Amino acid sequence: MGRLFGTDGVRGVAGRDLTAELALDLSVAAAHALGVTGGHGRPVAVVGRDPRASGEFLEAAVVAGLASSGVDVLRLGVLPTPAVAYLTEALHADVGVMLSASHNPAPDNGIKFFARGGLKLPDAVEDEIERRLGESWDRPVGASVGRVRDAYGEANRYVSHLLTTMPGGLDGLRVVADCANGAAHTVAPEALLRAGAIVETIGASPDGLNINEGCGSTHLDRLRDAVLASGADVGVAYDGDADRCLAVDATGEVVDGDQILAILAVAMKESGRLAKDTVVATVMSNLGFKIAMRTAGVEVVETAVGDRYVLEAMKHNGFSLGGEQSGHLIMLDHATTGDGLLTSLHLLAEVVRQKRPLAELASVMTRLPQVLINVRGVDKSRAATSPELAAAVAHAEGVLGRSGRVLIRPSGTEPMVRVMVEAESEDQAHAVASDLADVVRTSLV
Known part of the structure; x- marks a missing residue:
C-alpha cells in the first residue's frame, strides 16, 4: 500500500x-x-x-x-x-x-x-x-x-481574532464574497460586515452536495458576473475549506495568488512588517511575480508546491509572508497556516488604505502567459524517471530559452500530472504545453 x-x-x-x-x-x-x-x-x-x-x-x-x-x-x-x-x-x-x-x-x-x-x-x-x-x-x-x-460558538473567537489583525477597516467598500457553498459561508460574511464592508454573498447556501460546484476560487465566472452586475469594488472567492482566496477587480479581471502575494509583500515591506524583506513562493509562481519582487527590492525564496512547504521555509528562516499562485497565503504573524479569509481582509484593507482600485494595486506585477494542463489517467509515479518525458522537457526548455520555463509535477492530492509552461506569448505557451501533455499521456502508461 x-x-x-x-x-x-x-x-x-x-x-x-x-x-x-x-x-x-x-x-x-x-x-x-x-x-x-x-x-x-x-x-x-x-x-x-x-x-x-x-x-x-x-x-x-x-x-x-x-x-x-x-x-x-x-x-x-x-x-x-x-x-x-x-x-x-x-x-x-x-x-x-x-x-x-x-x-x-x-x-x-x-x-x-x-x-x-x-x-x-x-x-x-x-x-x-x-x-x-x-x-x-x-x-x-x-x-x-x-x-x-x-x-x-468558538467561531466568534476566530472572527474576532481576524479583525484584530487588520491594519484598517473596510468602511464603505462594496464587496462580493463567493463562499463556494463551503466552510466559510457564515464566518466570511460576518467578518467582512464587521470590518465595515458592504457585502453581497454568493455560494453561501451549502446543502452538503454543492460545495465547489460551479462556484468558489476554482470557478470564478459567477463571481465575475456578480461583481459586474452589482457595480462592486471587488470580489473575493474562497475554496471549500477557505484556506485560499482569489479575487476579481471591478472590471471583472481575476487577481490571482501571485498578484495578491505581490500586493501584500510590497505593502508590508513599505511599512516595515515584511521580515527580512523576503517572501516565500513555490516553483509554480509566475515569472512576472519574481520580476516584480526584484524591482520592489523583495527577495524571493522558492519551495516545492504545497503550502506546508512554504510554511516550513517560513518557520525555519523567520519569514512572515509566503504563498502560492492558487491563493494559499500564509501570514505567519497572524496564523499558523494558509487562511483565505485573513488574506481577503488584508487585501481589501490595502484597497481602502491606499485609496486605489484593486486593478491598480495588481499592476505591481505583469503575469507572463502561463498554461497549465492536468493530465489524468497516467502513472504519476513515473514522471520523474521517464526518459521520454525528460527528453521532451529538455527540448521544450531549449525552445523557450530564458524567456520561459517548464514544470512537470505529479499532483500531491489528485491522480494526475500537471504540465505547466510559461512563455513570451499565449500561443507559444499553449503549443509547448500541449506537446508535453501528449508525451505525458504516451510515456506514463
Missing part, C-alpha cells in the same frame, strides 16, 4: 477510499503518535469540518476514535480549516482535526491533523501515524474515556 498521507492530509472518495473505519483508526493512531493519551491529564482535541454530507459520518468516526483513546473532544461544527488551526492554539488543544477535501468535488473528503499550537504535522509524524494504524493498545474505560461536547 502506498503512503496514505498526501501533501495535505489523507484524502479520497468518502465511503470508498476514506471510510468511517479508516477515519476512526487514523484518529486513534494520531492520538497515540502525538502523545496525547496516557499520563498527560485530560488531553483535548478540537474537530471541525466543511459542509460535505460525508463530513457528518466522518466527524462521528473521528470523535469516536479520539474519545475512545481518552481524549476530550470539542466539536466546532462547520468552520474553515484555518479556523480549526487557530482554535487548536487558542483553546490550548493537544490536537486539531479538520475534515475537508478543500477545492475537490463533494464526493471527496479528507482528514487533516494539527499538532499543539495549530501546526501542520511534519512528514515523520504522519509516517508514525500510519505505522501505528491497527496496533494493539490499552483502551481506557470508565472515567478515563474522553468526553464530547459541542463548541460551535
Whole structure:
C-alpha cells in the first residue's frame, strides 16, 4: 500500500477510499503518535469540518476514535480549516482535526491533523501515524474515556481574532464574497460586515452536495458576473475549506495568488512588517511575480508546491509572508497556516488604505502567459524517471530559452500530472504545453 498521507492530509472518495473505519483508526493512531493519551491529564482535541454530507459520518468516526483513546473532544461544527488551526492554539488543544477535501468535488473528503499550537504535522509524524494504524493498545474505560461536547460558538473567537489583525477597516467598500457553498459561508460574511464592508454573498447556501460546484476560487465566472452586475469594488472567492482566496477587480479581471502575494509583500515591506524583506513562493509562481519582487527590492525564496512547504521555509528562516499562485497565503504573524479569509481582509484593507482600485494595486506585477494542463489517467509515479518525458522537457526548455520555463509535477492530492509552461506569448505557451501533455499521456502508461 502506498503512503496514505498526501501533501495535505489523507484524502479520497468518502465511503470508498476514506471510510468511517479508516477515519476512526487514523484518529486513534494520531492520538497515540502525538502523545496525547496516557499520563498527560485530560488531553483535548478540537474537530471541525466543511459542509460535505460525508463530513457528518466522518466527524462521528473521528470523535469516536479520539474519545475512545481518552481524549476530550470539542466539536466546532462547520468552520474553515484555518479556523480549526487557530482554535487548536487558542483553546490550548493537544490536537486539531479538520475534515475537508478543500477545492475537490463533494464526493471527496479528507482528514487533516494539527499538532499543539495549530501546526501542520511534519512528514515523520504522519509516517508514525500510519505505522501505528491497527496496533494493539490499552483502551481506557470508565472515567478515563474522553468526553464530547459541542463548541460551535468558538467561531466568534476566530472572527474576532481576524479583525484584530487588520491594519484598517473596510468602511464603505462594496464587496462580493463567493463562499463556494463551503466552510466559510457564515464566518466570511460576518467578518467582512464587521470590518465595515458592504457585502453581497454568493455560494453561501451549502446543502452538503454543492460545495465547489460551479462556484468558489476554482470557478470564478459567477463571481465575475456578480461583481459586474452589482457595480462592486471587488470580489473575493474562497475554496471549500477557505484556506485560499482569489479575487476579481471591478472590471471583472481575476487577481490571482501571485498578484495578491505581490500586493501584500510590497505593502508590508513599505511599512516595515515584511521580515527580512523576503517572501516565500513555490516553483509554480509566475515569472512576472519574481520580476516584480526584484524591482520592489523583495527577495524571493522558492519551495516545492504545497503550502506546508512554504510554511516550513517560513518557520525555519523567520519569514512572515509566503504563498502560492492558487491563493494559499500564509501570514505567519497572524496564523499558523494558509487562511483565505485573513488574506481577503488584508487585501481589501490595502484597497481602502491606499485609496486605489484593486486593478491598480495588481499592476505591481505583469503575469507572463502561463498554461497549465492536468493530465489524468497516467502513472504519476513515473514522471520523474521517464526518459521520454525528460527528453521532451529538455527540448521544450531549449525552445523557450530564458524567456520561459517548464514544470512537470505529479499532483500531491489528485491522480494526475500537471504540465505547466510559461512563455513570451499565449500561443507559444499553449503549443509547448500541449506537446508535453501528449508525451505525458504516451510515456506514463
